[in-house]
Amino acid sequence: MQAGSTPTWQLTERAEPVSGTPPVEFRPSADPAKRSLSALMWAASVAVALIAVMTLVSVQLRNDNRSGSSMRTSATAAQSAPETTATGTPSGGPATSVPLPLTAAALENYLRQHYSLLPGNTLAAWTWLTTRYQGEIGGYDAYRNYWGTVASVTVWDVSADPDQLTVTYRLTLRYADGRTGNELRRAQLVRFGGGYLIDGTTLLS
Structure with missing residues (x-):
């Protein structure tokens, strides 16, 4: 460096950055198709x-x-089914799978089956009686209360008259208090569907 000359660093000017607008990117519009x-x-x-x-x-x-x-079909079937008691017997009378023949033996067997329900199952035995006879007895409570006093019942000497639909029979009743009773009775039956109902009993002796 020579004496009296200006330092070169003082003569150098700072370069200013060149400002400018960034380039715009042009994209073609989407194809209408x-x-x-x-x-x-x-x-x-x-x-x-x-x-x-x-x-x-x-x-x-x-x-x-x-x-x-x-559901409607099930409800209709349930409504059309006959009302049954606790023993599965229709309330209108005893259920029978086949029609009972009108013979002396059939009538006698029917009466024995009826009394075989007593005194323990008064609800089922009650359905073997006609509505008229049920009313004559005084209703189910009276029927149940009477048989509630009986310890056991035996049916014997049974004979039937198919023409008259009657059955004559003897009962031996043993009561809960120790008494014993013997009765001769005649039952009047009526036809009901394929079987029978008891329409009344008469004490003969």
Whole structure:
């Protein structure tokens, strides 16, 4: 460096950055055909979804209708079934699987079966009586209260008259208090469906 010369560092000017607008990127607009295709695909997807929902709803409605129909059928069957007692016997009279023949043996067996229910099962025995005879007795409570005093009953010397629908028989009654009674009775039967009902008994001796 020579004497009296200006240092070069003082002569150097700071370079200023060149400012400028960044370049703008131009993109071509989307192809109209592609836009139409996208719209069609979206519409198709929506349609498929709607069809699926409608199908599910239709299936559910059919299932509900079948369930409702089954419940109504069950309810109708339950309402049409005859009322039964605790022993499974219809309240209108004793149940019979086949019609009982109108013979002396059938009538005698019927009477024995009736008394075989007593004194323990008054509810079932009660259904073997006609409504008229039930009223003559005084109702079920009176019937139950009487048989509640009996410890055991034996039926013997049974004979039937099919023409008159009557059965004559003897009873041996042993009461809960120790007493014993013997009775000769005649029962009047009536036809009921395929079997019989007892329409009354008469004390002969």
